[in-house]
Amino acid sequence: MDWANAIDLARFxxxxxxxxxILFPAVSIGLASYLAVLEGMWLLTxxxxxxxxxxxxxxxxxxxxxxxxVSGVVMSYQFGxxxxxxxxxTGPILGPLMGYEVxxxxxxxxxxxxxMLFGMQKVGKRLHFLxxxxxxxxxxxxxxxxxxxxxxxxxxxxxxxxxxGQFVPDDWWAIVFNxxxxxxxxxxxxxAYLTTAFIVGATGAWHLLxxxxxxxxxxxxxxxxxxxxxxxxxxxxxGDMHGLNTLEHQPAKIAAMEGHFxxxxxxxxxxxxxxxxxxxxxxxxxxxxxxxxxILTHELDGEVKGLEEWPREDWPNVPLVFxxxxxxxxxxxxxxxxxxxxxLLRIRGRLYDSPWVKRAAVLMGPAGLIAVLCGWIVTEVGRxxxxxxxxxxxxxxASPLDAPAVGASLAAFMVxxxxxxGAGTFYLLRMMGKTPSxxxxxxxxxxxxxxxAMSMNPELLRARGGSGSGNTGASS
Amino acid sequence: MxxxxxLIWAGLIGFSVLAYLLxxxxxxxxxxLFPWLGGEAEQDIAMNSVAPVWDGNExxxxxxxxxxxxxxPLAYAIILPALYAPMMAMLLGLILRxxxxxxxxxxxxxxxxxxxSFTAGSLIATLAQGIMLGAxxxxxxxxxxxxxxxxxxxxxxxxxxxxxxxxxGYMLLGxxxxxxxxxxxxxxxxxxxxxxxxxxxxxxxxxxxxxxxxLLPEYMERWFGWxxxxxxxxxxxxxxxxxIALFLGLRRKAEAQPFIFANVLFILCYIGIIISFYPHIVxxxxxxxxxxxxxxxxxxxxxxxxxxxPIIVVYTAHAxxxxxxxxxxxxxxx
Numbered sequence: 189m190d191w192a193n194a195i196d197l198a199r200f201x202x203x204x205x206x207x208x209x210i211l212f213p214a215v216s217i218g219l220a221s222y223l224a225v226l227e228g229m230w231l232l233t234x235x236x237x238x239x240x241x242x243x244x245x246x247x248x249x250x251x252x253x254x255x256x257x258v259s260g261v262v263m264s265y266q267f268g269x270x271x272x273x274x275x276x277x278t279g280p281i282l283g284p285l286m287g288y289e290v291x292x293x294x295x296x297x298x299x300x301x302x303x304m305l306f307g308m309q310k311v312g313k314r315l316h317f318l319x320x321x322x323x324x325x326x327x328x329x330x331x332x333x334x335x336x337x338x339x340x341x342x343x344x345x346x347x348x349x350x351x352x353g354q355f356v357p358d359d360w361w362a363i364v365f366n367x368x369x370x371x372x373x374x375x376x377x378x379x380a381y382l383t384t385a386f387i388v389g390a391t392g393a394w395h396l397l398x399x400x401x402x403x404x405x406x407x408x409x410x411x412x413x414x415x416x417x418x419x420x421x422x423x424x425x426x427g428d429m430h431g432l433n434t435l436e437h438q439p440a441k442i443a444a445m446e447g448h449f450x451x452x453x454x455x456x457x458x459x460x461x462x463x464x465x466x467x468x469x470x471x472x473x474x475x476x477x478x479x480x481x482x483i484l485t486h487e488l489d490g491e492v493k494g495l496e497e498w499p500r501e502d503w504p505n506v507p508l509v510f511x512x513x514x515x516x517x518x519x520x521x522x523x524x525x526x527x528x529x530x531x532l533l534r535i536r537g538r539l540y541d542s543p544w545v546k547r548a549a550v551l552m553g554p555a556g557l558i559a560v561l562c563g564w565i566v567t568e569v570g571r572x573x574x575x576x577x578x579x580x581x582x583x584x585x586a587s588p589l590d591a592p593a594v595g596a597s598l599a600a601f602m603v604x605x606x607x608x609x610g611a612g613t614f615y616l617l618r619m620m621g622k623t624p625s626x627x628x629x630x631x632x633x634x635x636x637x638x639x640x641a642m643s644m645n646p647e648l649l650r651a652r653g654g655s656g657s658g659n660t661g662a663s664s
Numbered sequence: 665m666x667x668x669x670x671l672i673w674a675g676l677i678g679f680s681v682l683a684y685l686l687x688x689x690x691x692x693x694x695x696x697l698f699p700w701l702g703g704e705a706e707q708d709i710a711m712n713s714v715a716p717v718w719d720g721n722e723x724x725x726x727x728x729x730x731x732x733x734x735x736x737p738l739a740y741a742i743i744l745p746a747l748y749a750p751m752m753a754m755l756l757g758l759i760l761r762x763x764x765x766x767x768x769x770x771x772x773x774x775x776x777x778x779x780x781s782f783t784a785g786s787l788i789a790t791l792a793q794g795i796m797l798g799a800x801x802x803x804x805x806x807x808x809x810x811x812x813x814x815x816x817x818x819x820x821x822x823x824x825x826x827x828x829x830x831x832x833g834y835m836l837l838g839x840x841x842x843x844x845x846x847x848x849x850x851x852x853x854x855x856x857x858x859x860x861x862x863x864x865x866x867x868x869x870x871x872x873x874x875x876x877x878x879l880l881p882e883y884m885e886r887w888f889g890w891x892x893x894x895x896x897x898x899x900x901x902x903x904x905x906x907x908i909a910l911f912l913g914l915r916r917k918a919e920a921q922p923f924i925f926a927n928v929l930f931i932l933c934y935i936g937i938i939i940s941f942y943p944h945i946v947x948x949x950x951x952x953x954x955x956x957x958x959x960x961x962x963x964x965x966x967x968x969x970x971x972x973x974p975i976i977v978v979y980t981a982h983a984x985x986x987x988x989x990x991x992x993x994x995x996x997x998x
Contacts, residue, residue: 258762268744279737280957284965302716615770
């Protein structure tokens with residue numbers, strides 16, 4: 189009994205810590221690229237509005253990145269502390285992939301972040317731009333490797349099993365580029381871009397609602413809505429392809445997403461309903477006849493497998509997967525809708541004129557974050573009851589820990605995360621809420637973020653009796 | 665010819681753990697010293713001396729953990745559950761201190777909170793690291809392919825001493841770093857701290873060195889057996905020499921010498937620990953060859969590591985070079 193509880197607690201702890209963690213990289217992958225684009229456009233056009241927008245988001249990036257680093261260190265050790273059997277068995281395959289993530293991504297990001305944040309005056313514009321590009325490249329490498337790891341757990345390939353029960357590599361190419369990896373990578377990277385675009389767009393819209401002439405807010409809003417109209421439809425196509433890939437490799441997950449308990453031809457598309465896992469039915473279902481088969485098999489009478497094909501102990505939690513999937517879709521279609529509305533306004537030369545579209549954009553600010561979380565729940569809860577799909581059950585993966593030990597650490601994580609990331613979210617919102625302005629600094633005076641933040645803080649200036657701002661880094 | 669991949673990897677992971685101890689050591693040490701610095705201005709300087717490099721420093725810890733998972737999955741699977749409580753404490757401590765680097769600048773009213781979280785987090789993380797080191801040295805009970813001991817095995821008088829030694833040692837690294845990077849009153853203060861922390865560190869190294877051989881017969885044989893003692897004798901002699909060089913540097917108010925010899929002390933202790941451990945990765949039972957994954961895994965990662973680690977060392981050095989020299993307090997606010 190205790191044993192089962194310890195596993196549930198460990199699962200909850202992992203879900204809790206990774207749910208917090210996943211949001212930060214999702215934002216920093218997108219924001220790093222956005223910063224690189226802004227700095228590049230500044231260097232190309234010489235327009236200070238790009239540099240000013242860059243500086244506005246750089247400070248926010250620094251906070252998000254810091255939160256991502258500290259919540260990420262937890263992940264690299266939690267496999268061992270809470271999932272030691274999983275670690276022992278999958279280490280020979282997943283370990284090197286994560287090793288490559290650390291070596292090619294984390295060091296690159298951390299090594300050039302300092303220069304990106306503090307180094308403009310020390311290294312000059314070109315080298316600084318290179319640092320920004322390398323940080324962005326680092327975030328992309330990171331996504332590549334960690335999604336390869338995640339995908340291998342979903343669609344394991346290229347492995348053998350040795351005499352002590354470890355998964356060992358047989359074909360590295362097949363392991364890295366396992367069947368679901370390309371789809372998941374594209375889907376997640378687009379999600380990161382959309383998440384950032386909607387945060388940037390909401391921030392721009394918020395400030396435009398107060399001052400419709402603010403040039404920085406216009407840059408943010410306009411660029412973000414271009415992203416929305418281009419990337420959101422692409423994401424729906426990518427998501428559909430990812431779904432078909434999942435149907436091929438993890439049909440039970442698709443059955444849970446769709447709420448299909450019975451196998452049948454001409455299956456309906458269930459729009460809404462209350463899945464009842466015990467009774468294996470979807471209650472109060474609102475359905476479109478035959479659409480389910482059409483979408484999944486591209487035939488009106490195609491056969492769609494229901495969960496009844498698998499023993500009950502192999503089912504994931506159907507309501508959780510079913511609902512998370514629908515929330516993610518709602519966010520996706522909302523993004524496409526907002527992007528299209530802005531495209532129409534733009535064509536008519538009135539992008540900045542509609543207060544309702546701006547209010548909608550503010551409301552949609554967290555849409556990407558919500559979609560990322562829900563998408564993650566769909567794919568990870570949908571993978572249950574396995575850690576390595578079809579091969580290693582979650583119940584057989586955990587460390588031999590007692591429930592009180594895991595319970596105590598879980599409680600500590602919850603308290604610390606709520607405090608630390610609650611405060612962080614508050615600071616981030618306050619930074620985004622501050623009116624973006626060009627200030628009085630010339631284009632070359634990119635200030636270290638800390639000094640810049642202090643110079644804008646009158647209370648602190650009084651306390652110090654100083655004024656202006658400058659360089660907090662080491663003098664050369 | 666086939667290479668001994670587990671041995672090569674033991675060396676590489678040993679290198680990354682050492683890099684972590686030395687690099688994050690001084691910035692954790694600054695966190696511990698933080699409340700005793702002379703007011704907000706000095707605290708800002710101290711923090712700015714590590715702000716551009718701290719997350720690079722912490723990445724070596726991620727490499728240590730990730731590398732262990734990749735190359736010695738059995739050791740990773742045994743050690744981490746064995747050290748569950750201090751490991752969780754370290755992770756939470758690192759979170760509390762890591763966010764302070766950014767949060768401190770985002771608030772005026774709440775700054776004292778993040779000062780506190782910076783110090784408390786640094787202290788907790790350091791103490792936990794020292795305790796884990798002690799718990800590993802005193803030996804971990806293994807049952808099959810899993811940890812076989814109890815949940816409080818890590819807590820012993822010995823591990824508390826190593827915990828304390830880590831705290832004092834990091835204070836030495838932090839204070840000597842500040843001697844290198846600052847001037848005036850803060851530098852003077854750091855010299856005084858380094859003086860006391862230096863004595864404390866040497867004393868604790870002494871206790872640690874005499875206690876370790878008593879823990880396991882293997883250690884006793886390694887350090888006091890004949891002729892082993894001939895090979896290992898240079899280590900304590902060099903520790904003494906490094907200690908003398910440290911204090912001479914402090915006395916003649918040298919800028920870099922104290923930091924260099926504080927690092928040498930750490931490196932020597934680290935070598936001493938490796939001498940005790942070898943060839944085990946989980947003392948006293950699991951060797952590096954038993955814990956290693958298959959050669960195909962080790963080889964695959966080694967290809968990348970042998971290219972990427974030198975590149976990392978180069979650009980990390982470059983980052984330190986960009987931010988070299990004294991932190992100029994007036995430059996921040998003129």
